[in-house]
Amino acid sequence: MSTPVKNLPTWGFISLLTNCVLLLAAFLLIWRQQELASVLATITYPEPANLNLDKQTFTPELGPRHKLNYKQWLEILQKEAKAVAENSPQQLTILAGDSxxxxxxxQLLPENRTWLNQAISGETSKGLLKxxxxxxxxxPEMVLVMVGINDLIRGVSDQEIINNHQxxxxxxxxKHPQSQIFVQSILPHGGEDTTWEGRKKLLxxxxxxILNLNQELQKIATAQNVxxxxxxxxFTNSQGNLHQTLTTDGLHLSPQGYVVWRTALQIYTSKKLVPPSENQENNYRQDRI
Incomplete structure (x- = not known):
């Protein structure tokens, strides 16, 4: 006499499906991190001359914007964002952060995307939030956030930086439920080799x-499904500092540094990740209550 097969209840099926999606997403993220490491391990970083940029004199092509105060920066960024919103370009990707x-x-940003740079020199996590x-x-299809080093220089606590990131x-x-949000780690500084004018504060x-703070940022990114x-x-050398070839002064990046960053962005922005599951969305809503 055969035993009747019990039907799997609806909630059980949804739970099984959700777990499968989460497992797939985990495998995808692990694979991408491994892919990123293997690709960067094969890179021969170009000399500054190959980019027509000298590491020692490298400055961004911002023209008179270097003389803008914070209020003027806000006005410029607002106008640029308004213009982009009116045109609704495809594959819009926003850079949000500091210098x-x-x-x-x-010329080093990944191609086949429309880039809107909403960064301000000296920006803090509190300033960006506001x-x-x-x-x-x-x-935007994607928003890339990197901020925090100026907070540390100004003496802001780790907890406040974490709270602002949350x-x-x-x-x-x-505001952008259809966008893929990227939280990028805070980069190390150059240690004793730093020549930046605020060297004492940086050291x-x-x-x-910074490494411990990044681990906390990773936790909140995972918890909020970004x-x-x-x-x-x-970007680190054997001493755990910002590699000399990747920086101009121990804080800001050289052309080679931007090549490394570009490669990482190319890998991570070339394919869309698995979208949030219904269960994760519910967790997010509960987290906000």
């Missing part, structure tokens, strides 16, 4: 602290 993003050479509404009307992620997810921040892009190990 590291601001100075990203346009001005995210500047590009509310845009419809609010940044929540805001972006609410007061151990790179081990992509964490771990650039930190790609």
């Amino acid at each position: 590291l993003s601001l100075w990203f050479p346009s 001005r995210l509404d500047l590009f509310d009307r845009t419809k 609010q940044i992620i929540r805001y972006l997810r609410e 007061a921040i151990p790179n081990s602290r 992509v964490y892009l771990n650039l930190y190990p790609l």
Whole structure:
């Protein structure tokens, strides 16, 4: 006499399907991190001359913008975001952050995308949080956030930086629910080789602290179902400092540094990740209550 087969209840099927999607997403992220490491391991970084840029004199092509104050920067970024929103370009990708993003050479940004640079030199996580509404009307496919080093230089606590990142992620997810949000790790500094004018303040921040802070940022990115892009190990030397060939002064990046960053972005932005599951969306809503 055969035993009757019990039908799998609906909630059980949904739970099984959700777990499968989560497992697939985990495998995909692990594979991409491994792919990124293997690709970068084969890169021969170009000499500054090959990019027609001298490491020692490398400055971004911002023209008179270098003389703008913060209020003027906000006005410029608002106008640019408005123009982009009115044209609704395909594959819009937004850079949001401080001078590291601001100075990203346009010729080194991954191709086949429309880039909107919403970064300001000297920006902090609190400052970025307050001005995210500047590009509310845009419809980005991706938003890339990197901010935090200026907070550390100004003495902001790790917890405040983490709290600001949490609010940044929540805001972006609410205003741009169809966008892929990337939280990028804070980069190390050059240690004793730093020549930046604020060297003393920078050296007061151990790179081990930045590494620990990045681990916390990874946790909140995972909890809020956004992509964490771990650039930190790609820029460090054997002492754990920012590699000399990748920086101009121990804080800002050289052309070679932007080549490394570009390669990482090419790998991560060339394919879409698995979209959030219904269960993850519910967790996100509960987290905001």
